[in-house]
Amino acid sequence: MKKIALFPGSFDPFTKGHENVIQKASKIFDEIIIGVGENSTKNSLFSLDSRVRHIESIYATTPDIYVVSYSKKLTVELCTELGAPFIIRGLRDVKDFEYERSIAQMNHSLERHIETVFLVTDPEFNHINSTIVREISKNGGVIADFVTNSEILVK
Amino acid sequence: MKKIALFPGSFDPFTKGHENVIQKASKIFDEIIIGVGENSTKNSLFSLDSRVRHIESIYATTPDIYVVSYSKKLTVELCTELGAPFIIRGLRDVKDFEYERSIAQMNHSLERHIETVFLVTDPEFNHINSTIVREISKNGGVIADFVTNSEILVK
Amino acid sequence: MKKIALFPGSFDPFTKGHENVIQKASKIFDEIIIGVGENSTKNSLFSLDSRVRHIESIYATTPDIYVVSYSKKLTVELCTELGAPFIIRGLRDVKDFEYERSIAQMNHSLERHIETVFLVTDPEFNHINSTIVREISKNGGVIADFVTNSEILVK
Amino acid sequence: MKKIALFPGSFDPFTKGHENVIQKASKIFDEIIIGVGENSTKNSLFSLDSRVRHIESIYATTPDIYVVSYSKKLTVELCTELGAPFIIRGLRDVKDFEYERSIAQMNHSLERHIETVFLVTDPEFNHINSTIVREISKNGGVIADFVTNSEILVK
Amino acid sequence: MKKIALFPGSFDPFTKGHENVIQKASKIFDEIIIGVGENSTKNSLFSLDSRVRHIESIYATTPDIYVVSYSKKLTVELCTELGAPFIIRGLRDVKDFEYERSIAQMNHSLERHIETVFLVTDPEFNHINSTIVREISKNGGVIADFVTNSEILVK
Amino acid sequence: MKKIALFPGSFDPFTKGHENVIQKASKIFDEIIIGVGENSTKNSLFSLDSRVRHIESIYATTPDIYVVSYSKKLTVELCTELGAPFIIRGLRDVKDFEYERSIAQMNHSLERHIETVFLVTDPEFNHINSTIVREISKNGGVIADFVTNSEILVK
Numbered sequence: 001m002k003k004i005a006l007f008p009g010s011f012d013p014f015t016k017g018h019e020n021v022i023q024k025a026s027k028i029f030d031e032i033i034i035g036v037g038e039n040s041t042k043n044s045l046f047s048l049d050s051r052v053r054h055i056e057s058i059y060a061t062t063p064d065i066y067v068v069s070y071s072k073k074l075t076v077e078l079c080t081e082l083g084a085p086f087i088i089r090g091l092r093d094v095k096d097f098e099y100e101r102s103i104a105q106m107n108h109s110l111e112r113h114i115e116t117v118f119l120v121t122d123p124e125f126n127h128i129n130s131t132i133v134r135e136i137s138k139n140g141g142v143i144a145d146f147v148t149n150s151e152i153l154v155k
Numbered sequence: 156m157k158k159i160a161l162f163p164g165s166f167d168p169f170t171k172g173h174e175n176v177i178q179k180a181s182k183i184f185d186e187i188i189i190g191v192g193e194n195s196t197k198n199s200l201f202s203l204d205s206r207v208r209h210i211e212s213i214y215a216t217t218p219d220i221y222v223v224s225y226s227k228k229l230t231v232e233l234c235t236e237l238g239a240p241f242i243i244r245g246l247r248d249v250k251d252f253e254y255e256r257s258i259a260q261m262n263h264s265l266e267r268h269i270e271t272v273f274l275v276t277d278p279e280f281n282h283i284n285s286t287i288v289r290e291i292s293k294n295g296g297v298i299a300d301f302v303t304n305s306e307i308l309v310k
Numbered sequence: 311m312k313k314i315a316l317f318p319g320s321f322d323p324f325t326k327g328h329e330n331v332i333q334k335a336s337k338i339f340d341e342i343i344i345g346v347g348e349n350s351t352k353n354s355l356f357s358l359d360s361r362v363r364h365i366e367s368i369y370a371t372t373p374d375i376y377v378v379s380y381s382k383k384l385t386v387e388l389c390t391e392l393g394a395p396f397i398i399r400g401l402r403d404v405k406d407f408e409y410e411r412s413i414a415q416m417n418h419s420l421e422r423h424i425e426t427v428f429l430v431t432d433p434e435f436n437h438i439n440s441t442i443v444r445e446i447s448k449n450g451g452v453i454a455d456f457v458t459n460s461e462i463l464v465k
Numbered sequence: 466m467k468k469i470a471l472f473p474g475s476f477d478p479f480t481k482g483h484e485n486v487i488q489k490a491s492k493i494f495d496e497i498i499i500g501v502g503e504n505s506t507k508n509s510l511f512s513l514d515s516r517v518r519h520i521e522s523i524y525a526t527t528p529d530i531y532v533v534s535y536s537k538k539l540t541v542e543l544c545t546e547l548g549a550p551f552i553i554r555g556l557r558d559v560k561d562f563e564y565e566r567s568i569a570q571m572n573h574s575l576e577r578h579i580e581t582v583f584l585v586t587d588p589e590f591n592h593i594n595s596t597i598v599r600e601i602s603k604n605g606g607v608i609a610d611f612v613t614n615s616e617i618l619v620k
Numbered sequence: 621m622k623k624i625a626l627f628p629g630s631f632d633p634f635t636k637g638h639e640n641v642i643q644k645a646s647k648i649f650d651e652i653i654i655g656v657g658e659n660s661t662k663n664s665l666f667s668l669d670s671r672v673r674h675i676e677s678i679y680a681t682t683p684d685i686y687v688v689s690y691s692k693k694l695t696v697e698l699c700t701e702l703g704a705p706f707i708i709r710g711l712r713d714v715k716d717f718e719y720e721r722s723i724a725q726m727n728h729s730l731e732r733h734i735e736t737v738f739l740v741t742d743p744e745f746n747h748i749n750s751t752i753v754r755e756i757s758k759n760g761g762v763i764a765d766f767v768t769n770s771e772i773l774v775k
Numbered sequence: 776m777k778k779i780a781l782f783p784g785s786f787d788p789f790t791k792g793h794e795n796v797i798q799k800a801s802k803i804f805d806e807i808i809i810g811v812g813e814n815s816t817k818n819s820l821f822s823l824d825s826r827v828r829h830i831e832s833i834y835a836t837t838p839d840i841y842v843v844s845y846s847k848k849l850t851v852e853l854c855t856e857l858g859a860p861f862i863i864r865g866l867r868d869v870k871d872f873e874y875e876r877s878i879a880q881m882n883h884s885l886e887r888h889i890e891t892v893f894l895v896t897d898p899e900f901n902h903i904n905s906t907i908v909r910e911i912s913k914n915g916g917v918i919a920d921f922v923t924n925s926e927i928l929v930k
Contacts (some may be wrong), residue, residue: 003493005531013510027550027551027580028493028551028580028582029466086492086493091562091566091583092561094559094563097559097562098557098559101556101585104585105585105587105588108587115489115492115493115584116584116585117493117579117582117583117584118556118582118583118584118585119581119582119583120566120569120570120581120583122570122573123570
């Protein structure tokens with residue numbers, strides 16, 4: 001049976017850190033679906049459509065990696081619809097870890113068959129943080145060092 | 156002299172984790188007042204009135220546990236008005252701990268006679284987090300596993 | 311019914327931070343027993359006997375605060391023997407918090423009627439750490455700023 | 466190709482928390498090898514032989530889960546010998562997370578093809594900590610609530 | 621060559637904790653420029669103009685400490701304009717530390733010659749937190765214990 | 776006046792992470808003295824003499840960087856003897872940060888004129904941890920990726 005995993009996130013924007021997570025996850029799973037979510041409480045800097053196209057540009061020629069967008073839906077529901085019993089999350093720092101642990105445990109409460117797998121990036125990507133990338137972009141800085149194909153992103 | 160403690164929070168919503176804190180605190184204090192605050196910087200998902208009625212429904216028949224709401228008032232002022240020299244706070248994770256420590260220390264600077272007591276929930280409630288409960292509720296998920304009498308809450 | 315609490319620790323040595331915890335706890339509980347433990351895995355710098363006499367010297371004239379020593383016994387057993395259903399612990403930093411949370415939860419698993427209450431010191435005592443006090447003492451430094459009656463302690 | 470993962474640890478002792486990690490990992494990997502290590506810097510409470518037999522007793526009838534012991538060998542070397550390109554680690558708290566992240570990143574530096582996968586236990590196992598289990602055992606407490614088949618373990 | 625450092629922040633408001641950082645930094649650097657930033661994502665409680673005048677009032681007679689305001693500009697750009705290759709940041713707690721580490725590392729990626737220096741306040745200022753000071757001020761509390769010349773600040 | 780700083784540590788062994796800290800510190804200070812300490816509670820893997828010669832080999836031709844060893848002496852005493860009012864410490868993770876903050880604050884209590892300056896390494900060195908390097912070395916692994924001139928170190 002094919003092992004399918006969902007990598008959900010707002011990806012505002014998708015960074016080289018996220019790419020590094022996908023690269024590691026693709027050794028473990030047979031198929032990976034990147035789920036780009038509309039965040040209900042925060043405005044995103046880049047439009048949902050632009051974020052999806054940006055990620056598609058990175059994986060255009062990579063087999064077994066797909067991109068979907070979703071909104072007003074639980075992550076565990078999306079997993080069920082997609083037949084993906086695994087959720088992938090990258091861990092960068094302690095703050096991430098605690099929040100992700102709670103979400104993983106609550107998702108498991110909602111759907112007992114869904115498990116979350118955590119990966120840490122290689123050290124050279126550890127400091128890349130979408131929040132700070134957005135701040136740099138808003139203040140006119142160049143983000144190409146942190147984001148592949150950054151020219152595709154539209155604010 | 157009766158030992159009276161205030162358990163302040165936004166309780167948006169009041170979860171089984173909060174219930175577990177109250178259960179432990181009621182062994183220590185003679186009377187507990189649950190203070191439901193209007194958060195000045197964030198919009199709440201459930202109305203203040205609905206949050207108060209929800210908590211009242213849980214403790215309707217429990218003696219020595221009361222519910223009040225407050226806004227535009229310091230927590231230490233509310234303590235003084237209520238004759239409650241103790242503040243109860245639940246600690247779930249590291250992020251909580253650091254913020255709560257600063258608030259406890261600043262409250263003690265403002266009113267030297269007020270002390271804060273911290274409790275940790277039993278492990279099975281450790282992951283229950285109001286922020287994630289709200290996300291589940293907003294996305295149409297069922298929150299009854301995490302919140303007693305959740306049908307009373309009105310968005 | 312009198313509310314009795316145990317404050318267990320190795321107190322190697324008992325610092326002004328611990329004193330600050332006792333001062334806060336004495337507002338909440340009717341009687342406090344300071345339990346000085348023999349640590350099974352680490353050698354202490356100050357002898358168990360010296361640590362007990364040091365703490366007794368600090369509370370010689372304070373009613374309702376007692377000192378006992380214990381070894382080869384679970385903390386929850388000591389609580390049961392002493393009729394103390396509450397455990398007091400001071401929280402200084404994140405590392406403390408996580409370890410203390412696990413111990414509190416495991417103690418509660420072992421004896422369901424025992425609850426742990428956490429207190430944070432006032433800011434001016436937050437940095438006082440027995441491990442560092444020991445290092446200073448071992449290297450010939452003066453520890454009187456951090457430890458009351460430090461001249462009583464014998465290595 | 467079969468996906469084989471190593472779950473290394475000192476397992477002094479193997480707890481219900483570790484069991485929970487194995488249960489989750491067995492959904493992801495085709496074969497899991499539990500590697501019981503001799504810790505070079507700390508004395509273990511239970512003998513290496515006893516720890517191995519204890520874990521074997523738990524998985525005696527479970528297919529695709531094996532137990533090996535190792536000493537004076539890098540974890541990445543053991544992976545290579547066993548043909549296991551994945552390392553499984555459980556994350557319980559923040560302290561774990563930071564140390565595990567460094568080890569995972571250093572292991573990846575040593576052998577670029579080896580990836581570490583992190584799992585978090587379900588909330589009811591989150592507080593179970595081998596260090597505290599050892600303390601309980603040393604002080605004569607009963608550890609059966611935290612360790613399956615604990616009667617097999619020999620100090 | 622004169623060593624010039626920038627101390628950037630939103631300083632909403634500038635607290636006694638920030639003063640303590642400046643006092644320490646002034647022993648290390650020859651000249652310090654306090655850069656008051658307009659935060660692009662959060663509304664400030666005190667106006668930018670009021671925040672600048674408040675800090676100027678504190679350092680009116682101190683040589684080698686200057687105040688500037690900036691907006692829509694990267695911190696590293698401001699450093700370059702001012703000829704300040706050092707950034708000073710205060711560290712209060714773990715949450716600060718992780719975010720500050722990422723920002724320092726990303727700033728160093730953007731401009732390799734810029735280094736960030738971290739200082740921790742003395743213990744008696746460790747709990748002073750601008751976010752909590754703002755909450756106190758919004759709810760009508762007195763902030764003079766935490767902020768020098770607080771009467772100058774205008775909401 | 777020349778600004779002299781002490782970089783104290785056990786350096787068991789001195790890694791590329793430490794080198795990165797020195798490189799940054801040398802932009803701030805005029806002279807740096809690396810103080811190699813004998814740890815009173817832990818056995819070191821590499822001899823004190825070997826650790827000193829190893830570090831000297833790295834900075835043999837670098838002006839204004841010196842190496843000393845010390846034992847049974849407080850760090851602040853060494854600072855006073857050397858005329859170095861600044862202490863440099865590298866911060867890698869949260870656990871480091873909390874311990875280092877306490878030590879910095881206690882050192883400042885002991886000698887009010889001594890200040891500690893914290894630096895974070897560049898991301899590619901963030902995971903290099905002497906404890907893990909020692910584990911690798913003890914188990915026969917090659918540490919040349921993490922330690923310059925590692926062939927000079929003698930166990």
